[in-house]
Amino acid sequence: MSHDIDMVRFLRNRYDEDERTARAAMWDEESGVWTARPPQASYERYTVADYCDDGVVVVTPENADADGVGRHIERHDPARVLREVDAKRRILDDYERYAAERRRELGGWNTDEVSPILTALAVVYADHPDYRPEWGL
Numbered sequence: 755m756s757h758d759i760d761m762v763r764f765l766r767n768r769y770d771e772d773e774r775t776a777r778a779a780m781w782d783e784e785s786g787v788w789t790a791r792p793p794q795a796s797y798e799r800y801t802v803a804d805y806c807d808d809g810v811v812v813v814t815p816e817n818a819d820a821d822g823v824g825r826h827i828e829r830h831d832p833a834r835v836l837r838e839v840d841a842k843r844r845i846l847d848d849y850e851r852y853a854a855e856r857r858r859e860l861g862g863w864n865t866d867e868v869s870p871i872l873t874a875l876a877v878v879y880a881d882h883p884d885y886r887p888e889w890g891l
Contacts, residue, residue: 757867757868757869757889758869760886761872761876762846762850764879764884764886765846765872765875765876766843767884769839772838772839773839776832776833776839779810779832780832785804785805786831786832786836788802788804788810788827788828788833790802790803790827791807791809791824792821799812799813799820800814800820800821800823801813802824802827802828802831813827842875845871845875849869849872853869868888872889876889877890
């Protein structure tokens with residue numbers, strides 16, 4: 755259970771960070787949806803634009819395809835990040851309810867086991883300094 759509690763806490767902290775980062779990239783409630791816009795003229799750069807069609811990011815990678823980088827940024831816009839954070843929080847809530855019910859029914863839980871559900875959610879953050887190697891990779 756100790757691993758589970760630590761992993762849930764770790765994940766909730768990462769989701770809070772992800773939410774804060776996404777919200778910091780927004781200037782109002784509608785600005786979280788971004789679209790990729792290829793150059794319209796030879797002097798323009800590839801851009802990622804907001805709902806007003808204003809450039810959010812001008813994409814000028816040195817060693818990568820501007821289209822690929824721009825589409826990646828567009829795909830992971832703040833609106834999507836916030837939806838993912840919400841979905842992952844719901845998964846954790848469901849997991850905690852399930853784990854509590856299982857402990858109640860079985861009179862305990864093997865505290866040495868690392869949950870494969872939590873491991874799958876945590877591995878995304880394996881590069882974070884608070885990630886523990888024993889959680890699996």
